[in-house]
């Protein structure tokens with residue numbers, strides 16, 4: 001279906017100040033700066049009082065508009081970077097020791113045993129019980145709409161709702177097994193985009209074959225690092241889940257392959273950068289902008305839930321924007337498959353502390369409702385600039401997450417307040433979304449969203465993050481749609497120059513994009529450790545990471561191992577290895 005081309009810069013959009021550097025430090029800087037621009041409703045598009053994709057929005061008169069944030073937000077303490085905690089995370093354990101939250105059987109064994117158990121859990125994710133057979137049931141949608149809260153009676157079977165079928169947009173992944181991907185296909189690498197806990201993400205261009213010239217984000221993970229950090233399961237999950245989903249608002253995996261010492265995931269490149277990056281620039285979003293992103297995320301969540309997958313790490317850092325400004329949910333390392341119940345199916349305590357759902361903290365078992373909590377946290381943060389209950393004191397944070405009242409700023413509309421309150425309902429049985437995606441879509445906050453148009457990406461996004469930059473894909477797309485592409489345009493597809501590259505990575509932190517792409521992830525003092533870790537690997541460790549010809553059609557292969565991607569100059573060609 002045709003997409004509206006990105007339009008010109010909205011003249012009413014104030015030029016935002018250059019964003020501060022990274023992570024939570026951004027927000028810290030933001031709170032110190034009096035220069036910070038603050039978007040007001042109407043700033044992004046003066047001609048459209050309604051939100052993107054909305055019709056006939058009625059002004060909300062129940063709350064005062066444009067009240068300054070500082071008037072209603074609590075005094076925030078100095079923010080710090082939000083780190084994902086995986087099962088087995090020691091710092092989380094230490095914080096939890098003070099909190100008497102260990103009420104589950106694991107806790108009975110005492111702190112040392114508990115910690116040991118977590119390490120074991122980390123090695124084998126099977127600790128999470130799989131739930132029983134599915135009992136699908138369509139929600140009584142009309143009645144839901146009238147209910148003040150989403151309440152599931154005790155013992156009632158509830159499940160992911162499939163009534164969003166009409167909205168599905170399942171385009172089959174094109175299988176092209178003739179083209180075996182390997183690292184040579186993407187060399188030289190262009191820029192570093194960011195670093196995660198276990199590796200780095202670089203911008204690459206496909207140099208050969210189909211879609212030659214296309215830009216991708218390549219996630220490179222060192223096997224030795226994964227072994228050391230016991231994150232093999234996490235990586236396998238990420239690769240598996242990414243291959244199971246296909247949705248306009250979820251990052252797509254195109255290829256996966258491995259060398260002797262590294263794993264490679266080749267993903268959609270999201271030149272718009274992290275949602276967090278843009279939120280930091282604008283301090284907070286007007287309600288209709290927040291609604292646009294929340295609505296796209298809601299559809300993404302619905303898609304994965306329908307496939308029995310929960311995400312478990314909803315935060316603005318994991319939401320990226322494509323060139324047009326639509327969201328791409330990424331980082332499925334904490335996802336869990338086989339979850340078909342809103343409240344049950346998973347047990348691990350994992351996620352990012354600031355965003356953890358109470359049922360995860362309480363280790364009471366959790367299901368797909370955790371992602372509605374996560375959506376509520378993101379929605380709140382988009383509208384205020386910080387997640388609710390934010391504090392750098394971990395123990396205090398967990399206490400607040402468990403029981404502190406939710407502070408709703410008075411500039412929230414009644415609909416927004418109700419939606420956020422519904423999503424951040426501590427009892428997952430009463431949480432908005434417990435009856436499935438449809439029940440959340442029908443909340444009055446989303447009343448004027450044209451879901452079908454949104455799903456088809458026909459709604460113009462409120463932020464156009466790549467103004468003036470033509471991606472190779474957009475040049476090709478324009479040409480396919482009968483548009484005119486210049487000779488220069490096609491040259492750009494083949495050979496991207498430094499200037500275009502700067503434009504291509506304008507939404508990423510300089511500290512990464514200026515880094516030499518060959519840079520090592522860590523110093524040579526770790527080499528001995530690394531060799532020891534590698535020796536723990538055996539032929540089965542990453543079995544299944546490469547394409548086996550049976551599962552979801554991905555272009556995945558076992559590549560020839562290269563000595564090092566990080567060495568300067570082209571990688572050496574060596575004999576294929578036999579890991580798979």
Ligand SMILES: Nc1ncnc2c1ncn2[C@@H]1O[C@H](COP(=O)(O)OP(=O)(O)OP(=O)(O)O)[C@@H](O)[C@H]1O
Pocket residue numbers: 084193194195196197198199200201217219251267268269270271273274317318320330331333
């Ligand atoms: N598909 C992508 N397109 C563009 N940039 C990306 C893409 N994927 C990741 N990035 C960038 O690379 C950074 C690192 O990503 P990665 O998924 O490795 O780690 P993370 O999610 O930040 O951290 P962690 O692994 O600790 O959860 C991200 O913060 C993001 O800025």
